Amino acid sequence: MNYIRESFARQKAMALIGASLSVVSAGKSEVSLPYRDELTQQKGFVHGGIIGMIADTACGYAAYSLMPASASLVTVEYKINILAPARGALVARGEVVKAGRTLTVARAEVYAQDGKHIATMQQTLMMLPDTADTPDP
Amino acid sequence: MNYIRESFARQKAMALIGASLSVVSAGKSEVSLPYRDELTQQKGFVHGGIIGMIADTACGYAAYSLMPASASLVTVEYKINILAPARGALVARGEVVKAGRTLTVARAEVYAQDGKHIATMQQTLMMLPDTADTPDP
Amino acid sequence: MNYIRESFARQKAMALIGASLSVVSAGKSEVSLPYRDELTQQKGFVHGGIIGMIADTACGYAAYSLMPASASLVTVEYKINILAPARGALVARGEVVKAGRTLTVARAEVYAQDGKHIATMQQTLMMLPDTADTPDP
Amino acid sequence: MNYIRESFARQKAMALIGASLSVVSAGKSEVSLPYRDELTQQKGFVHGGIIGMIADTACGYAAYSLMPASASLVTVEYKINILAPARGALVARGEVVKAGRTLTVARAEVYAQDGKHIATMQQTLMMLPDTADTPDP
Numbered sequence: 001m002n003y004i005r006e007s008f009a010r011q012k013a014m015a016l017i018g019a020s021l022s023v024v025s026a027g028k029s030e031v032s033l034p035y036r037d038e039l040t041q042q043k044g045f046v047h048g049g050i051i052g053m054i055a056d057t058a059c060g061y062a063a064y065s066l067m068p069a070s071a072s073l074v075t076v077e078y079k080i081n082i083l084a085p086a087r088g089a090l091v092a093r094g095e096v097v098k099a100g101r102t103l104t105v106a107r108a109e110v111y112a113q114d115g116k117h118i119a120t121m122q123q124t125l126m127m128l129p130d131t132a133d134t135p136d137p
Numbered sequence: 138m139n140y141i142r143e144s145f146a147r148q149k150a151m152a153l154i155g156a157s158l159s160v161v162s163a164g165k166s167e168v169s170l171p172y173r174d175e176l177t178q179q180k181g182f183v184h185g186g187i188i189g190m191i192a193d194t195a196c197g198y199a200a201y202s203l204m205p206a207s208a209s210l211v212t213v214e215y216k217i218n219i220l221a222p223a224r225g226a227l228v229a230r231g232e233v234v235k236a237g238r239t240l241t242v243a244r245a246e247v248y249a250q251d252g253k254h255i256a257t258m259q260q261t262l263m264m265l266p267d268t269a270d271t272p273d274p
Numbered sequence: 275m276n277y278i279r280e281s282f283a284r285q286k287a288m289a290l291i292g293a294s295l296s297v298v299s300a301g302k303s304e305v306s307l308p309y310r311d312e313l314t315q316q317k318g319f320v321h322g323g324i325i326g327m328i329a330d331t332a333c334g335y336a337a338y339s340l341m342p343a344s345a346s347l348v349t350v351e352y353k354i355n356i357l358a359p360a361r362g363a364l365v366a367r368g369e370v371v372k373a374g375r376t377l378t379v380a381r382a383e384v385y386a387q388d389g390k391h392i393a394t395m396q397q398t399l400m401m402l403p404d405t406a407d408t409p410d411p
Numbered sequence: 412m413n414y415i416r417e418s419f420a421r422q423k424a425m426a427l428i429g430a431s432l433s434v435v436s437a438g439k440s441e442v443s444l445p446y447r448d449e450l451t452q453q454k455g456f457v458h459g460g461i462i463g464m465i466a467d468t469a470c471g472y473a474a475y476s477l478m479p480a481s482a483s484l485v486t487v488e489y490k491i492n493i494l495a496p497a498r499g500a501l502v503a504r505g506e507v508v509k510a511g512r513t514l515t516v517a518r519a520e521v522y523a524q525d526g527k528h529i530a531t532m533q534q535t536l537m538m539l540p541d542t543a544d545t546p547d548p
Contacts, residue, residue, distance in 0.1 A: 126513070
Protein backbone atom coordinates (compact mmCIF):
# COMPACT_ATOMS: atom_id res chain seq x y z
CA MET A 1 0.00 0.00 0.00
CA ASN A 2 2.97 2.31 -0.53
CA TYR A 3 1.32 4.14 -3.42
CA ILE A 4 -1.57 5.01 -1.08
CA ARG A 5 0.71 6.46 1.60
CA GLU A 6 2.66 8.40 -1.01
CA SER A 7 -0.53 9.80 -2.50
CA PHE A 8 -1.78 10.86 0.94
CA ALA A 9 1.58 12.48 1.67
CA ARG A 10 1.14 14.67 -1.43
CA GLN A 11 -2.17 16.05 -0.04
CA LYS A 12 -1.04 19.41 1.33
CA ALA A 13 -4.57 20.06 2.54
CA MET A 14 -4.23 17.12 4.95
CA ALA A 15 -1.01 18.62 6.32
CA LEU A 16 -2.74 21.99 6.69
CA ILE A 17 -5.42 20.56 8.98
CA GLY A 18 -3.02 18.11 10.68
CA ALA A 19 -4.65 14.89 9.50
CA SER A 20 -2.77 11.62 9.04
CA LEU A 21 -3.52 8.31 7.33
CA SER A 22 -3.50 6.05 10.38
CA VAL A 23 -4.56 2.78 8.74
CA VAL A 24 -4.97 1.47 5.20
CA SER A 25 -5.85 -2.04 4.01
CA ALA A 26 -7.72 -3.51 1.06
CA GLY A 27 -10.97 -1.55 0.80
CA LYS A 28 -10.48 0.33 4.06
CA SER A 29 -8.71 3.40 5.34
CA GLU A 30 -8.63 5.52 8.46
CA VAL A 31 -7.81 9.22 8.71
CA SER A 32 -6.98 10.67 12.15
CA LEU A 33 -7.35 14.31 13.10
CA PRO A 34 -6.05 15.74 16.40
CA TYR A 35 -8.08 18.64 17.77
CA ARG A 36 -6.81 22.18 17.21
CA ASP A 37 -8.51 25.52 17.73
CA GLU A 38 -7.78 26.39 14.08
CA LEU A 39 -10.29 23.76 12.93
CA THR A 40 -13.37 25.23 14.59
CA GLN A 41 -16.49 27.07 13.48
CA GLN A 42 -18.19 29.97 15.24
CA LYS A 43 -19.27 28.01 18.33
CA GLY A 44 -15.94 26.30 18.92
CA PHE A 45 -16.89 22.93 17.43
CA VAL A 46 -14.90 21.29 14.65
CA HIS A 47 -16.15 22.84 11.37
CA GLY A 48 -18.58 20.62 9.44
CA GLY A 49 -16.47 21.16 6.34
CA ILE A 50 -13.38 19.85 8.16
CA ILE A 51 -15.36 16.77 9.19
CA GLY A 52 -16.31 16.42 5.53
CA MET A 53 -12.64 16.71 4.49
CA ILE A 54 -11.45 13.77 6.55
CA ALA A 55 -14.47 11.63 5.65
CA ASP A 56 -13.96 12.48 1.95
CA THR A 57 -10.30 11.49 2.19
CA ALA A 58 -11.04 8.27 4.10
CA CYS A 59 -13.53 7.22 1.41
CA GLY A 60 -11.06 8.14 -1.31
CA TYR A 61 -8.19 6.04 -0.02
CA ALA A 62 -10.47 3.10 0.82
CA ALA A 63 -11.47 3.19 -2.86
CA TYR A 64 -7.94 3.78 -4.15
CA SER A 65 -6.65 0.77 -2.17
CA LEU A 66 -8.61 -1.51 -4.52
CA MET A 67 -7.27 0.14 -7.68
CA PRO A 68 -3.96 -0.36 -9.48
CA ALA A 69 -1.22 2.15 -8.61
CA SER A 70 -1.18 3.13 -12.29
CA ALA A 71 -4.67 4.61 -11.94
CA SER A 72 -5.81 7.87 -10.42
CA LEU A 73 -9.25 8.64 -9.02
CA VAL A 74 -11.55 11.60 -8.71
CA THR A 75 -14.35 12.30 -6.27
CA VAL A 76 -17.63 12.50 -8.16
CA GLU A 77 -19.82 13.49 -5.21
CA TYR A 78 -20.42 12.94 -1.53
CA LYS A 79 -23.20 13.38 0.99
CA ILE A 80 -22.60 13.72 4.72
CA ASN A 81 -24.88 13.85 7.74
CA ILE A 82 -23.46 15.59 10.80
CA LEU A 83 -24.85 13.59 13.74
CA ALA A 84 -23.35 15.44 16.72
CA PRO A 85 -21.09 18.42 17.43
CA ALA A 86 -17.44 17.58 18.09
CA ARG A 87 -14.81 19.35 20.17
CA GLY A 88 -11.93 16.89 20.24
CA ALA A 89 -9.84 14.50 18.16
CA LEU A 90 -11.65 12.65 15.39
CA VAL A 91 -11.13 9.56 13.31
CA ALA A 92 -12.79 8.90 9.92
CA ARG A 93 -13.09 5.26 8.85
CA GLY A 94 -13.66 4.73 5.14
CA GLU A 95 -14.84 1.51 3.54
CA VAL A 96 -15.76 0.44 0.01
CA VAL A 97 -19.42 -0.50 -0.49
CA LYS A 98 -19.14 -1.47 -4.17
CA ALA A 99 -16.07 -1.38 -6.40
CA GLY A 100 -17.17 -1.18 -10.03
CA ARG A 101 -15.09 -1.01 -13.18
CA THR A 102 -15.48 2.75 -13.52
CA LEU A 103 -17.31 3.88 -10.37
CA THR A 104 -16.77 2.99 -6.74
CA VAL A 105 -19.18 3.71 -3.91
CA ALA A 106 -17.66 4.15 -0.46
CA ARG A 107 -18.83 5.11 2.98
CA ALA A 108 -17.13 6.74 5.96
CA GLU A 109 -18.05 6.98 9.62
CA VAL A 110 -16.50 9.71 11.77
CA TYR A 111 -16.08 9.09 15.50
CA ALA A 112 -14.89 11.09 18.50
CA GLN A 113 -12.36 9.61 20.90
CA ASP A 114 -15.09 8.56 23.33
CA GLY A 115 -16.71 6.54 20.56
CA LYS A 116 -19.46 9.08 19.85
CA HIS A 117 -20.74 8.86 16.27
CA ILE A 118 -20.10 12.30 14.73
CA ALA A 119 -20.89 11.92 11.04
CA THR A 120 -21.71 9.47 8.26
CA MET A 121 -20.82 9.90 4.57
CA GLN A 122 -21.80 8.17 1.33
CA GLN A 123 -19.52 8.87 -1.64
CA THR A 124 -19.10 8.11 -5.35
CA LEU A 125 -15.64 8.02 -7.00
CA MET A 126 -14.48 7.47 -10.55
CA MET A 127 -11.32 5.60 -11.55
CA LEU A 128 -9.14 7.11 -14.27
CA PRO A 129 -7.11 4.18 -15.65
CA ASP A 130 -3.49 4.76 -16.68
CA THR A 131 -3.47 8.25 -15.24
CA ALA A 132 -0.72 9.65 -13.06
CA ASP A 133 -1.77 10.41 -9.49
CA THR A 134 0.82 13.21 -9.35
CA PRO A 135 0.65 16.85 -10.45
CA ASP A 136 1.00 17.42 -14.19
CA PRO A 137 4.59 18.42 -15.03
CA MET B 138 -25.99 41.76 8.73
CA ASN B 139 -23.39 42.47 11.41
CA TYR B 140 -24.21 39.28 13.34
CA ILE B 141 -23.41 37.29 10.19
CA ARG B 142 -20.01 38.92 9.71
CA GLU B 143 -19.21 38.45 13.41
CA SER B 144 -20.21 34.79 13.25
CA PHE B 145 -18.03 34.23 10.19
CA ALA B 146 -15.12 36.01 11.90
CA ARG B 147 -15.33 33.46 14.74
CA GLN B 148 -14.83 30.58 12.27
CA LYS B 149 -11.14 29.84 12.78
CA ALA B 150 -11.34 27.15 10.09
CA MET B 151 -12.11 29.85 7.51
CA ALA B 152 -9.01 31.78 8.60
CA LEU B 153 -6.96 28.57 8.36
CA ILE B 154 -7.82 28.10 4.70
CA GLY B 155 -7.80 31.83 3.94
CA ALA B 156 -11.49 32.19 3.05
CA SER B 157 -13.44 35.41 3.48
CA LEU B 158 -17.15 36.34 3.44
CA SER B 159 -17.18 38.58 0.40
CA VAL B 160 -20.93 39.25 0.18
CA VAL B 161 -23.97 38.69 2.36
CA SER B 162 -27.59 39.79 1.81
CA ALA B 163 -31.01 38.39 2.69
CA GLY B 164 -30.93 34.71 1.71
CA LYS B 165 -27.57 34.89 -0.05
CA SER B 166 -23.89 34.78 0.80
CA GLU B 167 -20.60 34.49 -1.00
CA VAL B 168 -17.38 32.98 0.32
CA SER B 169 -14.11 33.73 -1.54
CA LEU B 170 -11.02 31.56 -1.43
CA PRO B 171 -7.68 32.64 -2.92
CA TYR B 172 -5.54 29.79 -4.23
CA ARG B 173 -2.71 28.49 -2.06
CA ASP B 174 -0.58 25.38 -2.43
CA GLU B 175 -1.61 24.34 1.09
CA LEU B 176 -5.18 23.67 -0.11
CA THR B 177 -4.34 20.98 -2.65
CA GLN B 178 -4.79 17.24 -2.94
CA GLN B 179 -2.31 14.76 -4.39
CA LYS B 180 -2.54 16.01 -7.98
CA GLY B 181 -2.21 19.70 -7.14
CA PHE B 182 -5.91 20.55 -7.47
CA VAL B 183 -7.87 22.21 -4.68
CA HIS B 184 -8.96 19.40 -2.30
CA GLY B 185 -12.59 18.34 -2.75
CA GLY B 186 -13.05 18.69 0.99
CA ILE B 187 -11.85 22.31 0.85
CA ILE B 188 -14.37 22.97 -1.94
CA GLY B 189 -16.97 21.39 0.34
CA MET B 190 -15.91 23.66 3.23
CA ILE B 191 -16.55 26.91 1.38
CA ALA B 192 -19.79 25.65 -0.17
CA ASP B 193 -20.96 24.46 3.27
CA THR B 194 -20.15 27.85 4.78
CA ALA B 195 -21.81 29.78 1.93
CA CYS B 196 -25.01 27.75 2.40
CA GLY B 197 -24.84 28.26 6.16
CA TYR B 198 -24.62 32.04 6.07
CA ALA B 199 -27.23 32.33 3.33
CA ALA B 200 -29.55 30.45 5.70
CA TYR B 201 -28.44 32.37 8.81
CA SER B 202 -29.12 35.70 7.07
CA LEU B 203 -32.87 34.89 7.21
CA MET B 204 -32.82 33.98 10.90
CA PRO B 205 -32.89 36.24 13.95
CA ALA B 206 -29.50 37.06 15.48
CA SER B 207 -30.73 35.42 18.69
CA ALA B 208 -30.76 32.02 16.97
CA SER B 209 -27.94 29.68 16.10
CA LEU B 210 -27.95 27.06 13.37
CA VAL B 211 -26.44 23.67 12.73
CA THR B 212 -25.68 21.86 9.50
CA VAL B 213 -27.82 18.74 9.28
CA GLU B 214 -26.34 17.38 6.05
CA TYR B 215 -24.98 18.35 2.67
CA LYS B 216 -24.36 16.74 -0.70
CA ILE B 217 -21.86 18.06 -3.21
CA ASN B 218 -20.99 17.15 -6.78
CA ILE B 219 -17.51 18.07 -7.93
CA LEU B 220 -17.94 19.09 -11.59
CA ALA B 221 -14.38 19.98 -12.58
CA PRO B 222 -10.90 20.09 -11.05
CA ALA B 223 -9.77 23.53 -9.83
CA ARG B 224 -6.29 25.03 -9.56
CA GLY B 225 -6.99 28.68 -8.76
CA ALA B 226 -9.10 31.06 -6.71
CA LEU B 227 -12.68 30.00 -6.02
CA VAL B 228 -15.93 31.63 -5.00
CA ALA B 229 -18.87 29.79 -3.42
CA ARG B 230 -22.30 31.42 -3.81
CA GLY B 231 -24.92 30.22 -1.34
CA GLU B 232 -28.65 30.79 -1.65
CA VAL B 233 -31.71 29.71 0.33
CA VAL B 234 -34.09 27.39 -1.52
CA LYS B 235 -36.69 27.10 1.26
CA ALA B 236 -36.65 28.69 4.69
CA GLY B 237 -38.87 26.70 7.01
CA ARG B 238 -39.65 27.23 10.69
CA THR B 239 -37.16 24.59 11.83
CA LEU B 240 -35.33 23.48 8.70
CA THR B 241 -33.83 25.48 5.86
CA VAL B 242 -32.69 24.06 2.52
CA ALA B 243 -29.92 25.95 0.75
CA ARG B 244 -27.76 25.51 -2.31
CA ALA B 245 -24.30 26.67 -3.27
CA GLU B 246 -22.50 26.92 -6.58
CA VAL B 247 -18.70 27.06 -6.66
CA TYR B 248 -16.99 28.83 -9.56
CA ALA B 249 -13.41 29.42 -10.69
CA GLN B 250 -12.26 32.91 -11.65
CA ASP B 251 -12.75 32.19 -15.37
CA GLY B 252 -16.40 31.36 -14.62
CA LYS B 253 -15.94 27.59 -14.81
CA HIS B 254 -18.53 25.72 -12.74
CA ILE B 255 -16.55 23.70 -10.20
CA ALA B 256 -19.14 22.25 -7.81
CA THR B 257 -22.79 22.30 -6.76
CA MET B 258 -24.11 21.63 -3.25
CA GLN B 259 -27.53 20.98 -1.73
CA GLN B 260 -27.73 21.40 2.05
CA THR B 261 -30.15 21.09 4.98
CA LEU B 262 -29.78 23.25 8.12
CA MET B 263 -31.66 23.40 11.41
CA MET B 264 -32.38 26.58 13.36
CA LEU B 265 -31.87 26.51 17.11
CA PRO B 266 -34.04 29.37 18.44
CA ASP B 267 -32.77 31.43 21.39
CA THR B 268 -29.36 29.79 21.28
CA ALA B 269 -26.08 31.67 21.46
CA ASP B 270 -23.99 31.45 18.29
CA THR B 271 -20.82 31.78 20.40
CA PRO B 272 -18.77 29.16 22.23
CA ASP B 273 -20.23 28.00 25.55
CA PRO B 274 -18.54 29.84 28.43
CA MET C 275 -45.49 -2.30 16.67
CA ASN C 276 -49.16 -2.23 15.64
CA TYR C 277 -49.10 1.50 14.91
CA ILE C 278 -46.28 0.88 12.42
CA ARG C 279 -48.18 -1.81 10.55
CA GLU C 280 -51.32 0.33 10.52
CA SER C 281 -49.38 3.30 9.18
CA PHE C 282 -47.82 1.17 6.43
CA ALA C 283 -51.27 -0.23 5.55
CA ARG C 284 -52.47 3.35 4.92
CA GLN C 285 -49.72 3.87 2.30
CA LYS C 286 -51.67 3.37 -0.92
CA ALA C 287 -48.47 3.90 -2.90
CA MET C 288 -47.05 0.72 -1.35
CA ALA C 289 -50.14 -1.21 -2.43
CA LEU C 290 -49.80 0.27 -5.94
CA ILE C 291 -46.31 -1.17 -6.38
CA GLY C 292 -47.09 -4.37 -4.43
CA ALA C 293 -44.68 -3.79 -1.52
CA SER C 294 -45.23 -5.20 1.96
CA LEU C 295 -43.71 -4.53 5.37
CA SER C 296 -42.12 -7.90 5.98
CA VAL C 297 -40.33 -7.16 9.27
CA VAL C 298 -40.33 -4.40 11.87
CA SER C 299 -38.49 -4.20 15.19
CA ALA C 300 -37.00 -1.41 17.30
CA GLY C 301 -34.93 0.69 14.92
CA LYS C 302 -35.27 -1.68 11.96
CA SER C 303 -37.72 -2.45 9.21
CA GLU C 304 -37.82 -4.46 6.03
CA VAL C 305 -39.90 -3.78 2.93
CA SER C 306 -40.35 -6.57 0.36
CA LEU C 307 -41.17 -6.04 -3.29
CA PRO C 308 -42.04 -8.91 -5.65
CA TYR C 309 -41.01 -8.35 -9.26
CA ARG C 310 -43.63 -7.18 -11.74
CA ASP C 311 -43.27 -5.89 -15.29
CA GLU C 312 -45.16 -2.74 -14.26
CA LEU C 313 -42.21 -1.63 -12.10
CA THR C 314 -39.64 -1.40 -14.87
CA GLN C 315 -37.82 1.35 -16.73
CA GLN C 316 -36.99 1.46 -20.43
CA LYS C 317 -34.51 -1.44 -20.36
CA GLY C 318 -36.68 -3.78 -18.33
CA PHE C 319 -34.90 -3.26 -15.00
CA VAL C 320 -36.74 -2.16 -11.86
CA HIS C 321 -37.04 1.65 -12.07
CA GLY C 322 -34.51 3.50 -9.90
CA GLY C 323 -37.36 5.56 -8.48
CA ILE C 324 -39.17 2.37 -7.39
CA ILE C 325 -35.97 1.20 -5.68
CA GLY C 326 -35.90 4.61 -3.99
CA MET C 327 -39.53 4.21 -2.87
CA ILE C 328 -38.94 0.99 -0.95
CA ALA C 329 -35.66 2.22 0.54
CA ASP C 330 -37.35 5.49 1.56
CA THR C 331 -40.18 3.56 3.22
CA ALA C 332 -37.82 1.13 4.97
CA CYS C 333 -35.86 4.06 6.44
CA GLY C 334 -39.09 5.76 7.48
CA TYR C 335 -40.52 2.84 9.42
CA ALA C 336 -37.17 2.02 11.02
CA ALA C 337 -37.21 5.61 12.32
CA TYR C 338 -40.90 5.57 13.26
CA SER C 339 -40.40 2.37 15.29
CA LEU C 340 -38.35 4.40 17.81
CA MET C 341 -40.96 7.17 18.12
CA PRO C 342 -44.17 7.28 20.16
CA ALA C 343 -47.35 6.29 18.30
CA SER C 344 -48.67 9.79 19.08
CA ALA C 345 -46.05 11.31 16.78
CA SER C 346 -45.90 11.51 13.02
CA LEU C 347 -42.78 11.89 10.91
CA VAL C 348 -41.80 13.48 7.63
CA THR C 349 -38.98 12.67 5.25
CA VAL C 350 -36.60 15.63 5.10
CA GLU C 351 -34.30 14.25 2.40
CA TYR C 352 -32.65 11.12 1.11
CA LYS C 353 -29.71 10.15 -1.08
CA ILE C 354 -29.46 6.83 -2.87
CA ASN C 355 -26.73 5.15 -4.89
CA ILE C 356 -27.89 2.55 -7.38
CA LEU C 357 -25.17 -0.13 -7.30
CA ALA C 358 -26.47 -2.66 -9.82
CA PRO C 359 -29.45 -3.15 -12.15
CA ALA C 360 -32.22 -5.39 -10.82
CA ARG C 361 -34.70 -7.60 -12.62
CA GLY C 362 -36.32 -9.58 -9.81
CA ALA C 363 -37.77 -9.40 -6.31
CA LEU C 364 -36.14 -6.91 -3.93
CA VAL C 365 -35.94 -6.35 -0.22
CA ALA C 366 -35.05 -3.02 1.43
CA ARG C 367 -33.65 -3.18 4.96
CA GLY C 368 -33.85 0.07 6.91
CA GLU C 369 -31.97 0.83 10.10
CA VAL C 370 -31.62 3.86 12.35
CA VAL C 371 -28.14 5.39 12.48
CA LYS C 372 -28.92 8.14 15.00
CA ALA C 373 -32.24 8.91 16.67
CA GLY C 374 -32.23 12.52 17.83
CA ARG C 375 -34.93 14.51 19.60
CA THR C 376 -36.11 16.19 16.41
CA LEU C 377 -34.13 14.56 13.60
CA THR C 378 -33.37 10.92 12.89
CA VAL C 379 -30.80 9.64 10.42
CA ALA C 380 -31.46 6.23 8.89
CA ARG C 381 -29.95 4.02 6.24
CA ALA C 382 -31.35 1.35 3.94
CA GLU C 383 -29.71 -1.37 1.89
CA VAL C 384 -31.59 -2.92 -1.02
CA TYR C 385 -30.80 -6.50 -2.02
CA ALA C 386 -31.89 -8.87 -4.77
CA GLN C 387 -32.98 -12.41 -3.91
CA ASP C 388 -29.55 -13.81 -4.77
CA GLY C 389 -28.01 -11.44 -2.21
CA LYS C 390 -26.71 -8.95 -4.77
CA HIS C 391 -26.38 -5.45 -3.31
CA ILE C 392 -28.65 -3.24 -5.45
CA ALA C 393 -28.71 0.13 -3.68
CA THR C 394 -27.75 2.02 -0.54
CA MET C 395 -29.62 5.00 0.92
CA GLN C 396 -28.89 7.60 3.60
CA GLN C 397 -31.91 9.52 4.87
CA THR C 398 -32.92 12.32 7.28
CA LEU C 399 -36.35 12.37 8.95
CA MET C 400 -38.07 14.82 11.29
CA MET C 401 -40.41 13.85 14.12
CA LEU C 402 -43.60 15.87 14.55
CA PRO C 403 -44.62 15.30 18.19
CA ASP C 404 -48.32 15.01 19.05
CA THR C 405 -49.33 14.91 15.40
CA ALA C 406 -51.77 12.44 13.92
CA ASP C 407 -50.24 10.01 11.42
CA THR C 408 -53.58 9.82 9.58
CA PRO C 409 -55.10 12.05 6.88
CA ASP C 410 -56.55 15.33 8.14
CA PRO C 411 -60.32 15.06 8.53
CA MET D 412 -36.18 13.95 -29.67
CA ASN D 413 -38.12 10.88 -30.80
CA TYR D 414 -35.69 8.47 -29.12
CA ILE D 415 -36.42 10.24 -25.82
CA ARG D 416 -40.18 9.87 -26.14
CA GLU D 417 -39.79 6.23 -27.20
CA SER D 418 -37.55 5.53 -24.22
CA PHE D 419 -40.03 7.17 -21.84
CA ALA D 420 -42.87 5.17 -23.40
CA ARG D 421 -41.00 1.94 -22.52
CA GLN D 422 -40.96 2.92 -18.81
CA LYS D 423 -43.82 0.82 -17.48
CA ALA D 424 -43.27 2.34 -14.03
CA MET D 425 -44.27 5.75 -15.41
CA ALA D 426 -47.50 4.26 -16.79
CA LEU D 427 -48.15 2.62 -13.41
CA ILE D 428 -48.12 5.96 -11.59
CA GLY D 429 -49.75 7.84 -14.48
CA ALA D 430 -46.83 10.14 -15.31
CA SER D 431 -46.21 11.59 -18.76
CA LEU D 432 -43.28 13.33 -20.47
CA SER D 433 -44.87 16.72 -21.06
CA VAL D 434 -41.84 18.56 -22.48
CA VAL D 435 -38.38 17.67 -23.71
CA SER D 436 -35.73 19.90 -25.29
CA ALA D 437 -31.92 19.98 -25.34
CA GLY D 438 -30.83 19.57 -21.71
CA LYS D 439 -34.33 19.88 -20.26
CA SER D 440 -37.34 17.67 -19.63
CA GLU D 441 -40.61 17.89 -17.76
CA VAL D 442 -42.57 15.01 -16.23
CA SER D 443 -46.22 15.61 -15.26
CA LEU D 444 -48.12 13.60 -12.68
CA PRO D 445 -51.88 13.97 -12.12
CA TYR D 446 -53.02 13.34 -8.55
CA ARG D 447 -54.48 9.95 -7.67
CA ASP D 448 -55.28 8.43 -4.29
CA GLU D 449 -53.10 5.43 -5.22
CA LEU D 450 -49.97 7.62 -5.00
CA THR D 451 -50.30 8.60 -1.36
CA GLN D 452 -48.56 7.78 1.88
CA GLN D 453 -50.16 7.26 5.29
CA LYS D 454 -51.34 10.85 5.73
CA GLY D 455 -52.83 11.23 2.27
CA PHE D 456 -49.95 13.22 0.76
CA VAL D 457 -48.15 12.10 -2.39
CA HIS D 458 -45.51 9.54 -1.29
CA GLY D 459 -41.98 10.97 -1.08
CA GLY D 460 -40.79 8.02 -3.15
CA ILE D 461 -43.27 8.90 -5.91
CA ILE D 462 -41.97 12.48 -5.88
CA GLY D 463 -38.50 10.99 -6.16
CA MET D 464 -39.60 8.84 -9.13
CA ILE D 465 -40.73 11.77 -11.28
CA ALA D 466 -37.74 13.93 -10.31
CA ASP D 467 -35.39 11.00 -11.09
CA THR D 468 -37.03 10.53 -14.48
CA ALA D 469 -37.00 14.26 -15.29
CA CYS D 470 -33.26 14.39 -14.55
CA GLY D 471 -32.67 11.27 -16.60
CA TYR D 472 -34.34 12.51 -19.77
CA ALA D 473 -32.81 15.96 -19.45
CA ALA D 474 -29.44 14.18 -19.46
CA TYR D 475 -30.39 11.71 -22.20
CA SER D 476 -31.48 14.58 -24.48
CA LEU D 477 -27.81 15.63 -24.78
CA MET D 478 -26.57 12.12 -25.61
CA PRO D 479 -26.62 10.28 -28.92
CA ALA D 480 -29.58 7.93 -29.45
CA SER D 481 -27.06 5.10 -29.76
CA ALA D 482 -26.16 5.47 -26.09
CA SER D 483 -27.98 4.35 -22.98
CA LEU D 484 -27.64 5.86 -19.52
CA VAL D 485 -27.85 4.68 -15.93
CA THR D 486 -28.65 6.59 -12.78
CA VAL D 487 -25.61 6.57 -10.52
CA GLU D 488 -27.21 8.31 -7.55
CA TYR D 489 -29.63 11.04 -6.56
CA LYS D 490 -30.40 13.17 -3.52
CA ILE D 491 -33.75 14.81 -2.93
CA ASN D 492 -35.05 17.28 -0.35
CA ILE D 493 -38.79 17.23 0.22
CA LEU D 494 -39.71 20.89 0.84
CA ALA D 495 -43.46 20.68 1.40
CA PRO D 496 -46.22 18.06 1.49
CA ALA D 497 -48.25 17.71 -1.71
CA ARG D 498 -51.85 16.65 -2.29
CA GLY D 499 -52.42 17.44 -5.95
CA ALA D 500 -50.95 17.27 -9.43
CA LEU D 501 -47.18 17.69 -9.72
CA VAL D 502 -44.66 18.59 -12.36
CA ALA D 503 -40.94 17.75 -12.21
CA ARG D 504 -38.62 19.93 -14.30
CA GLY D 505 -35.21 18.40 -15.00
CA GLU D 506 -32.19 20.29 -16.27
CA VAL D 507 -28.57 19.41 -16.98
CA VAL D 508 -26.02 21.15 -14.75
CA LYS D 509 -22.92 19.65 -16.38
CA ALA D 510 -22.70 17.20 -19.24
CA GLY D 511 -19.38 15.39 -19.10
CA ARG D 512 -17.97 12.72 -21.38
CA THR D 513 -18.89 9.90 -19.01
CA LEU D 514 -20.87 11.52 -16.21
CA THR D 515 -23.68 14.05 -16.30
CA VAL D 516 -24.98 16.01 -13.32
CA ALA D 517 -28.61 17.10 -13.48
CA ARG D 518 -31.11 18.78 -11.21
CA ALA D 519 -34.90 18.66 -10.93
CA GLU D 520 -37.41 20.91 -9.23
CA VAL D 521 -40.86 19.57 -8.39
CA TYR D 522 -43.78 22.01 -8.21
CA ALA D 523 -47.47 21.80 -7.33
CA GLN D 524 -50.06 23.35 -9.63
CA ASP D 525 -50.27 26.50 -7.50
CA GLY D 526 -46.51 26.98 -8.00
CA LYS D 527 -45.53 25.71 -4.54
CA HIS D 528 -41.99 24.30 -4.50
CA ILE D 529 -42.36 20.67 -3.40
CA ALA D 530 -38.91 19.12 -3.84
CA THR D 531 -35.43 19.64 -5.25
CA MET D 532 -33.12 16.90 -6.55
CA GLN D 533 -29.45 16.68 -7.51
CA GLN D 534 -28.49 13.63 -9.59
CA THR D 535 -25.50 11.92 -11.22
CA LEU D 536 -25.87 9.80 -14.37
CA MET D 537 -23.44 7.74 -16.41
CA MET D 538 -23.52 7.40 -20.19
CA LEU D 539 -23.01 3.94 -21.68
CA PRO D 540 -21.86 4.57 -25.26
CA ASP D 541 -23.04 2.24 -28.01
CA THR D 542 -25.47 0.46 -25.72
CA ALA D 543 -29.07 -0.31 -26.59
CA ASP D 544 -31.64 1.54 -24.49
CA THR D 545 -34.05 -1.39 -24.92
CA PRO D 546 -34.43 -4.63 -22.95
CA ASP D 547 -31.86 -7.30 -23.78
CA PRO D 548 -33.32 -9.84 -26.18
